[in-house]
Amino acid sequence: LREAGAREIAEVRPGQPLPHGDALVVRADAASAAEALHALHAPPRADLPREGYRLAVGRTKSRPTVALEGADGEGLFHAAQTLRQLVTEKDGERGFAGAVVRDWPTAPVRGVTEGFYGSSWTQQQRLEQLDFLGRTKQNRYLYASTDDAYRQAAHWRDPYPAAQRQQFRELAERARRNHVTLGWAVAPGQGLCFSSAEDRRALLRKLDAMYALGFAAFQLRFEDVSYSEWHCDEDAQTYGSGPKAAARAHAELAGEVARHLAARHPDAEPLSVMPTEFYQGGDTAYRSELADKLPPGVQVAWTGVGVVPRTITGGELSAVHEAFGQHPLVTMDNYPVNDYAQDRIFLGPYRGREPAVAARSAGVLTNAMRQPAASRIPLFTAADYAWNPKGYRPQDSWQAAIDEAAGGDAQARAAVRALAGNDSSSVLGGEESAYLRPLLKDFWAAYDDADPQEKPSLKRLGRAADRLGDAFRTMRTAKDRVPAALAHEVGPWLEELARHGEAGEHAVRMLTAQAHGDGGGAWDARLAVEKLQAKDGDGPSATVGKGVLADFVKRSLKVSDSWTGADRKAGGRHRATAQGGPVARPDSPAEAAVDGDPDTAYRAEAAP
The missing domain is CATH 1.20.58.460 (Hyaluronidase post-catalytic domain-like)
Structure with missing residues (x-):
């Protein structure tokens, strides 16, 4: 409201009379919001799912009125983000455009992975990214920095230094304010003895420590683990060698982690696993064994068929879902990440993903570029897709993303359009410099x-x-x-x-x-x-x-x-x-x- 130009805001408790005059009334409490929504001819709440909301802007009882109602706290927050988009200005006066909205997300988890190769984002860049996720109705930030030794083979057992622990607490507080769940990805496979009870306990202790810092979603990563290389003699004796042996080891560790999280942290999100075969299509010995040994409910991450696929179809998702034994799939899309083409920045819209991918995935996460502010142009469009893939219009969303990145200045918008318009093609397609x-x-x-x-x-x-x-x-x-x-x-x-x-x-x-x-x-x-x-x-x-x-x-x-x-x-x-x-x-x-x-x-x- 203050960003929209409100100079005075008075809070009125339910049952108290409204101040006299023609000031805008914003109703966000459940009882009076429902009444105002009905008066403004909003569709009924009915079976509004999690994170859904209703919003209406108009006049009730001769007063300008905004009514917001969420299916839950997240839904009410998302309604406020939509209200932010309805700000209009006429003759120097700002207000909200008349609207009636009933809305909800398609993908239950929508967000961003910090998983590119190279130097990590700064703390300030991460905080700004969390604010961006909140504005665009995304709800997951997966921390998977390849520059962080404390989540990989070298030091995954060791606690983070005090200064970094404090930074994580700050991130957790900012994430909470934006209704975003912080996720932490650990890749211990190249420095862990799978059959060692002590190594497993060390991993569980590290996960407990990360939960205490504010992380509530966890991912085990095995994408760089060799089928034929163990890091202790006991593993070779326990599991043997080859793809099926590796899958058994990965599944056993994941099962112990999943049981521990369910018992110690029941409010944590389901565990996800990035398998060694994360982009291949079809059934394999590794996938069959992993599917057979993973406990029910453990999610499996994939990137589509290909590390950076041009398209991802519902049929491909169904085939991979079948290959992994019906375990829920998290689509972790390697767009717009540019670590494999460092002379490029990919600023074009998210495209080539069928609506079924968002509808039938347990989550859709996009992998950002090293440049966080630039990433927000394509990430904005990916958020639009994940929220409503059937209504997603890439070009319209892209223009809105450019405007959001540029702010309110007309010259800045033209400049950002020129930059994005000449850096819009990628593996996903798109015509470079199309506007020109x-x-x-x-x-x-x-x-x-x-x-x-x-x-x-x-x-x-x-x-x-x-x-x-x-x-x-x-x-x-x-x-x-x-x-x-x-x-x-x-x-x-x-x-x-x-x-x-x-x-x-x-x-x-x-x-x-x-x-x-x-x-x-x-x-x-x-x-x-x-x-x-x-x-x-x-x-x-x-x-x-x-x-x-x-x-x-x-x-x-x-x-x-x-x-x-x-x-x-x-x-x-x-x-x-x-x-x-x-x-x-x-x-x-x-x-x-x-x-x-x-x-x-x-x-x-x-x-x-």
């Missing part, structure tokens, strides 16, 4: 039709050049306009975007000058383009607009070569004229002109 392609098409069509003797054709070219030039200008200036946290994370990509934007501006200026027969202006612009091209490869590796931005500049230079005569074979409609030839300037060898022949001069200048 129609502008490029229109510009080339106008250029090809332009005739110096036909003013209408030049005006058409001018309009197309202005639109395309504006888009390139937004790219060039984006690094100064995106929010600071995002700019700090994606500096190399913003620099590369600026370089492509500036090169594009000069290329448009070069081609427009050529169409007008302005050889001097065209040459100046070409020199600027070539100077920017020479910077290609400078600084950290960052790829933006792959297959579009650089290709536009290359095509422009090739057309320029054709126009100047440097590339006779390419032909070309626009030719330099005596009036439009080069003029003397410090960086132009005008003395190469012979008898005022501009083609001769351009050939000399184009040939180093």
Whole structure:
């Protein structure tokens, strides 16, 4: 309410009279909210599931009214997040748009994994991520940092240092405020004796310690464990070797952990296991043995068929569900993680996952990038999908995600759109620089039709050049306009975007000058383009607009070569004229002109 502009808020207990006047009344207590919802023609509560809610905005008894009702505390919290989205502004006054909503999630668990390879997020970045999860109605944060030795083979037995324990407590409090469950993933397999009672007790003690710090969901990870390598002689004697032996060891340990959690921490979430075979399709000896030996209720994590699959279908989920003996599946999607392609940031929308995946998974978790603020663009869309996959519209959700990442400033929104629009393709699909392609098409069509003797054709070219030039200008200036946290994370990509934007501006200026027969202006612009091209490869590796931005500049230079005569074979409609030839300037060898022949001069200048 304060973010929406409320200056005074008075709390009225049930049964007390409302203050006089026409102030907005917000009803969030069960009794009066239900009455107001009925008056505002909201659908009945009926069998509203967990985390569901009803919300209505309108007028009751001649007063502006908001009514919120949740199926539980989480549902009421989610209703408040939807109310946040209904803020409108008119004539300088802010309020809430009229609406009637009955809503609930499809996937019971929706959230994010911090599981990328490389340096972990900072404490502040994690706190901000938890706030983001709350705003987007997600309810799980799985801590699986590969940079943390205390959850892996090296030190999984050891307690965390005091300072890190305090950070976890702070995360737990922030998670509680956002109705998010903290999860902790442990990967002890490469430094554990499965048949050792002492090692098992050490693992249970560590899990108890993490529960005391505020973690309420746990995952055992065996994805990097070899079938043929044990870490004590007793395991080889107890289990033997091969996939079935490994599966028995994994299942036995998981069973003991699951029983311990149920007995000691009955409010903890069900245990999940990331098996060694977490992405393969179909039935295998390992999967069959694991399914047979895992206790009922233990969940199994998978990533789809493939480590980073282009699509995940309901049929694939059903087949894997069958292979794991009907154990509930947690879909842990490796998007938008970019540790395998560090020159890329994946900012396109979540796509290629059928609605059945969200509806029939025990949870849907997406694996974030090293860049947390940038990750929130695709993660926003993944949250939309997991909440309502049948109504999910990737492009609409993506535009909303960009607006959320940019904040309220129009220039910032344009800058973030340019960044995301030129970093939107991935293994999941998507067309890079899709918003730019129609502008490029229109510009080339106008250029090809332009005739110096036909003013209408030049005006058409001018309009197309202005639109395309504006888009390139937004790219060039984006690094100064995106929010600071995002700019700090994606500096190399913003620099590369600026370089492509500036090169594009000069290329448009070069081609427009050529169409007008302005050889001097065209040459100046070409020199600027070539100077920017020479910077290609400078600084950290960052790829933006792959297959579009650089290709536009290359095509422009090739057309320029054709126009100047440097590339006779390419032909070309626009030719330099005596009036439009080069003029003397410090960086132009005008003395190469012979008898005022501009083609001769351009050939000399184009040939180093």
